[in-house]
Amino acid sequence: MNKIFIYAIILIFFGACSDPWDDRYQTGNDSDKALVQLLENDPELTDFAELLRTSGVAAEITGNKSYTIWAPTNTALQALPASIRNNSEALKSFVRNHIGFLESFSSEATEPLRIKMLNGKTNTFDGNSFQSSNASVNLTTKDILAKNGVIHKVNGILEPKENIWEIMQQEASNATNSYILNMLDINPITNVSTNYFQTEIVDLSNEDSVYTYIMLTDAAFENFKEELKVYYKDTLPEGEILKAYTLGVAKDLALKGAQYDELPSKLLSVDSVEVYFDQANVVEQINASNGVIYVMDKFDFKLSDKIPNIIIEGEDFDAVSGSRDRVSIRPRSWASGGRDVLVRGHGTASFHLTYHVPNANSVKYNVYWRAVNDDYIPRDNEQRIAINEVTNGTFGYQWVVRNTFEEVFVGEYEVDSYGNLKLLLTSASVTNNDWNTMVLDYIRLEPVFE
Known part of the structure; x- marks a missing residue:
């Protein structure tokens, strides 16, 4: 049973x-x-x-x-x-x-x-x-x-909507949309143009993801552009626009996800920059098939988010002035990224490591380093940072004090034009190996907004 x-x-x-x-x-x-x-x-x-x-x-x-x-x-x-x-x-x-x-x-x-x-x-x-x-x-x-x-x-119908990119094309007279739609790279051989907002920031015609797009009114967009322009100074002829500037202006107008109701006061752009959102600045809401567009008469942001700190890891050098045999990348639990770089026993005055820093904004930077002598030699050592050339004397030699783990202020440096910056970590100008050791965890460039 x-x-x-x-x-x-x-x-x-x-x-x-x-x-x-x-x-x-x-x-x-x-x-x-x-x-x-x-x-x-x-x-x-x-x-x-x-x-x-x-x-x-x-x-x-x-x-x-x-x-x-x-x-x-x-x-x-x-x-x-x-x-x-x-x-x-x-x-x-x-x-x-x-x-x-x-x-x-x-x-x-x-x-x-x-x-x-x-x-x-x-x-x-x-x-x-x-x-x-x-x-x-x-x-x-x-x-x-x-x-x-x-x-x-x-029990209802779903009317198909156009996607954000299609709506931008229909509203091409708007200054924000016109600016983005004209971000074009033209192949000199085929003469085919591609929009680098779509390829380098986000493709707002993509129906497989959802986005929030900020379309500024013409006056608000002009104010926004002018506020950022000083940080992208360049040497291009009059009338030509630096690509980095157009990307810097446009990249944080596209936000992650679709936010329709009860929006938080802070949203993340697709570039992971924090954007401040004030519902009082919304002029119009347009729902699209792949998200939502907010027409706004003001765009709030922090300059420190748009023009961020630049961190250069010591172990990520691009060139060595002498033999690499004397350069050691050391695993260290306390170091940024878990590693730092130590150079010793090279017997060369002003031995240096070169760091190429791309996309430095035209702004004054406070320069800091973290360089830790964790008893690799039983004395303090001297080193300095040179700008662009090893003979540059913007920053003098500074002592790396034994067992000091704090970040140290090196000095200020004004970048005149947006673009590449070359930093050289330089040893003491002596051949005595007891005194020409150098070490670096990282260099940090902090923009100064006055």
């Missing part, structure tokens, strides 16, 4: 855990019918079936491929605007916006799924609702099986 009882429990368990696809092969089940046929036979979905036929999309979902349809009911479709219903291209995009590639069952959406739709957009499915941008409709009936996919009935 115990065995019979156990077998009965097992049979009940397996019956309760049947997969939706198991029903496909039961005699008389509607799952042997195609998606379009099921829609036409359902009295709640006949209007959507008609739109499928009218738009020509019905022919796209035949064959061996599988699809998922989030089908608006006849009642829901009463809200479809005439501007979509009477426009063939708009209607086709609308219908495709409710059909996804492959099968998506409600039981699989334990976490929200990003679904690629036939119109190229990406919508979200969480098992109970279906979402496009900030719009959402609820499922009234789930997991209706067909031989080439699955149908969910929904």
Whole structure:
């Protein structure tokens, strides 16, 4: 009797855990019918079936491929605007916006799924609702099986929206959009142009991710540009714009994720810079298929975020003035990055390591170093930093005091033009190996905003 009882429990368990696809092969089940046929036979979905036929999309979902349809009911479709219903291209995009590639069952959406739709957009499915941008409709009936996919009935419609990049192109007269759309690299051989905002910052036409984009009013954008211009001084001819400046201006106008309601006061740009967001500065909100655009009349930021510190690790030198045999990269638990560099026994006056620093802004920098003599020699040693040439005397020699782990102020240096800077860590100008040792954990350049 115990065995019979156990077998009965097992049979009940397996019956309760049947997969939706198991029903496909039961005699008389509607799952042997195609998606379009099921829609036409359902009295709640006949209007959507008609739109499928009218738009020509019905022919796209035949064959061996599988699809998922989030089908608006006849009642829901009463809200479809005439501007979509009477426009063939708009209607086709609308219908495709409710059909996804492959099968998506409600039981699989334990976490929200990003679904690629036939119109190229990406919508979200969480098992109970279906979402496009900030719009959402609820499922009234789930997991209706067909031989080439699955149908969910929904109680509303999702009008397809244009993505952020498409909206920027439509609003090209706006100064912010015009500036970004004209960030072009032109191949001198093929004469083909590419937009380096899209390739080097973020592609705002990408439908697989969501973003928040700040579109400043013309006056706000001009003020924003002028505030940054002084930090990108260059020697280009009049009328030519430094690429680094355009990137510096534009890179933090695109933010991570789509923020629609109750925005926090600080957001992260795609470049991981903290951006201050004041709802009071919002002039207009535009929802796009891959995020949201905020038109704003002011852009708040900290200069220390836009013009950051520059850290040069001691072990990341680019050149050595003499033999590398005398240069040791040491693992140290207390060091930045876990390593520092030690140079000793080289027998050369003014032996130096060269560091090429790219993208230094045109600003005054406070220069610091961390150089730790952790008893590698039983005395203090002298060293200095030279700028661009080893003979440069901007900074004098400083003592590296034994067992001092604190950062040390070296001096100030004004960078005249944006671009590359060369620093040379230089030993004492003596050949005596007892006195020409040098060591470096890192150099830090801190911009000074006056």
